[in-house]
Amino acid sequence: MNTERNAEAAAATTATVPAAVAGRAREIEALVCRVLEVESGTVGPEDRFVDDLGADSMKLIELLSHLEIEFDVEIDEDELERLVHLQGVYDVLGDVLDADSLDA
Amino acid sequence: MTGAVITAWSAISACGVGADSHRAVYGDPARRPRLTPVGDPVPGEAHVAADFDVTEALGPKGTSSMDRCSALAVATAADLLAAGQRPQGHIGCIQRNQSASGGIAPPSGIGVVLGTTSGSAQTQLDFTRESLTRAKPYRVNPALMPFALMNSAAARTAMWHGLTGPNTTIAGGRMSGLSTLRYGARLLATGRADAMLCGAVEEYGPARQWLADQRTPDALHPLGEGGAVLRLEPAAAHGETTATFGETTGAGTPALADVLGIDTRVVVDDDPAAALEACIRRTLDRAGAAASDVRTVAVSAPPGPLADAERRAVAHTAGHADVRDPGDIVGDTGAATGPFQVTLVLERRGLALMTAADEDGTVGCGLLRVH
Amino acid sequence: MAGSRAHAGRRRVAVTGVGVVSSIGTGADAYARALRQGRSGARPIEAFDTTGFAHATGCEVVGFEPERWLRRVPVEEAGRAAQFAIASAGMALDDAGITEDDLRDRRGLVSIGTTDGGSDDGERLAASFVHDGPAAIDPAAARRVPASRLATGVARDLGLADVEVSTVATACAAGNYAIGGGVDALRTGEVDYALCGGADALCRMTFTGFYRLGAVDPDRCRPFDVDRRGIHTGEGGAVLLLEPLDDAVARGARVYAEVLGYGLNCDAHHQVAPHGESVARCMELALDDADVAPADVDLISAHGTGTKANDVTECGAIHGVFGPAGEVPPVVSVKSMLGHTMGAASALAAAACALGIDGGFVPPTINHTETDPECAVDCVPNTAVDADLRVVQNNALAFGGNNAVVVLGRPA
Known part of the structure; x- marks a missing residue:
């Protein structure tokens, strides 16, 4: 499917995906699109959720919550400042998962 | 006289979407909807509004966490606000008020008052389930929270359609039809609104079924899902050109009915039939009408022995009238029973009475003159 | 008045x-x-x-x-x-x-x-x-x-x-x-x-x-x-x-206060975030119903939840109706003492207003250290003050943009 290829392209090839979330970029992109209610495959890595995609602060907390649920991690609310675009989401999740693996 | 008139209505239920779908079924018992088996995890049979799909009706934006109560309210109200422009029975995708995304809507004199039993029980259960079963109790979907509150349906209706008038939710249970009509008429009488959308919605889901089964196992009707909303306007203003709805509905549509009076009482002596009878007699007295003038009655048919008390009070006062029960058609729609009663009596000219009795210990009636 | x-x-x-x-x-x-x-x-x-x-x-x-x-x-x-x-x-x-x-x-x-x-x-x-x-x-x-x-x-x-x-x-x-x-x-x-x-x-x-x-x-x-x-x-x-x-x-009853009027409206905007312009409009509706001017108001009992968004938006709306800082009466939040008691909150606050009018005092906003410049109100920090209150406005905002403002006064 076209959409799937686009999603692959948008999510994996043009973004810098940290090793800790490598292989889950598609899944993350899909989750972001579901929460922000935008079509999968249409979001570039640096498209800003608020300014470009019409999200509000409530949506960003929703996103943080779903990331915590899906990845079983704790994300500090201060990280909302970085959860501004897809690249930011990859980076935050990468950092959190790295920290978790160090703890373990 | 409350000074208010009903000028339009819409509904969604197992009968379908829109007033015409309902009228067609009301007039032809053979077309009454059949029960749908609903299973997991609470077995039962119910009258589900199967034709109503939230995403199909309202689109994907803003609906991913929306409860069915709110969606039913938004869609029913849409049908009312745009009556005449949209083919009845087909919602299509109901567009949000455009000004809602950026600034706020311009001041509108249209208010909303909706009744409920306890909001979306399903959303409340789902939210609690997430909190209790996930690794941390706060790993819930925060988007569910506003939909778990009882005011969600009315607030969402205003937001979707840009209605900035008074916006009220009354937890009236089976009294909701009478409570919202009285409240709406009073806001019109005091000049706080130019027009009111009055009604109630009730979703179907395992949570509601489970609670209902516990409360009163011997229910008269299987549960039903749906919503009905009435448009209420001041009689005086309606006689002239209606500015409020003029643009969207075509001004000067004739009033469907005058709201002559509403009276409710609290049962303090374990005799709901006597209390209801007192309401009926006082309401008729105040309207200067005789019981023998009442042509149509619609009952609320609560679960359990209360239904008999309601029927007894009607038999003592307006026993000669044609008595109808929306539960026979759309099932037990809880808080929405009241507005559905109104839609039923609007089918027949003359004086019409709606009665109501709730398990919480309230009874009441409303008197309409149907044109 | x-x-x-x-x-x-x-x-x-x-x-x-x-x-x-x-x-x-x-x-x-x-x-x-x-x-x-x-x-x-x-x-x-x-x-x-x-x-x-x-x-x-x-x-x-x-x-x-x-x-x-x-x-x-x-x-x-x-x-x-x-x-x-x-x-x-x-x-x-x-x-x-x-x-x-x-x-x-x-x-x-x-x-x-x-x-x-x-x-x-x-x-x-x-x-x-x-x-x-x-x-x-x-x-x-x-x-x-x-x-x-x-x-x-x-x-x-x-x-x-x-x-x-x-x-x-x-x-x-x-x-x-x-x-x-x-x-x-x-x-x-x-x-x-x-x-x-x-x-x-x-x-x-x-x-x-x-x-x-x-x-x-x-x-x-x-x-x-x-x-x-x-x-x-x-x-x-x-x-x-x-x-x-x-x-x-x-019947010679004690009258705590008179309810002068109230106002209702709906933001019709956002499910949880209040809208300042609409909140201001609700205050104006209430003052109009009460037949008093903003300058007549001696105290505002704010919705004042203590969230970042509410307090800034609400204070902004208050300034919009009442004018610059010098013209705004004291703005207090009894939620600092009671927490947010949800559906009871504005009733408890209205009771506080009535008692304040009757007893001649302004309840304080406790736990206060430094006022947010984005709020810029005199919140009567930490200690109640005696005051002759003739007109008091009680704000309430809710999720869903349901606003309700009540105005109480000392009966003249």
């Missing part, structure tokens, strides 16, 4: 009884003393299991004995919020020096606002559903869930049959809605008295929701403070007895 220029001939409405159940004091006198002292109701939440939350401070009512207050309704038939409502209503009548027998032959109204209604029972039922499946049942608890029980419970407990009852479920502005509903029914002459207020019990669901939204302060509730971090959930109830002012004067 506090009269009826534009509304000549309109029936005036008096507050003649105050009943309160709160985390800082129960009964009008104890509540007034606590407000003057700036007492805090905050403590670790015990109403539900808080395991797994990093912090869980709330304003719980401790030591409430329902059997002491319920006269006719069996305790097991009333959920905690209904018990608060019933107790508050009974206290309001006692406080006014009248009995239910005095009301028996008069047409009345009971209106109780609530956010959660019987949801505390509902969520305990939900927990048993989640853990044990649909076979686990508790019919008595299931019957306590419908929120209509709050207002009906008050009427049943007082044995009042000829009353219009309504439980107003407009979330966190519901108390003011209930008061407004009573005012209208009195003005139109449809009723001769009204018992109006709000009640809510602590709910795990509400706490969890606010916690998830990052809107619960881990330390203390500090509205308008630059370091504020959110609400504390609270519980309680408050009911005012409203009567026509003429009747109250005729």
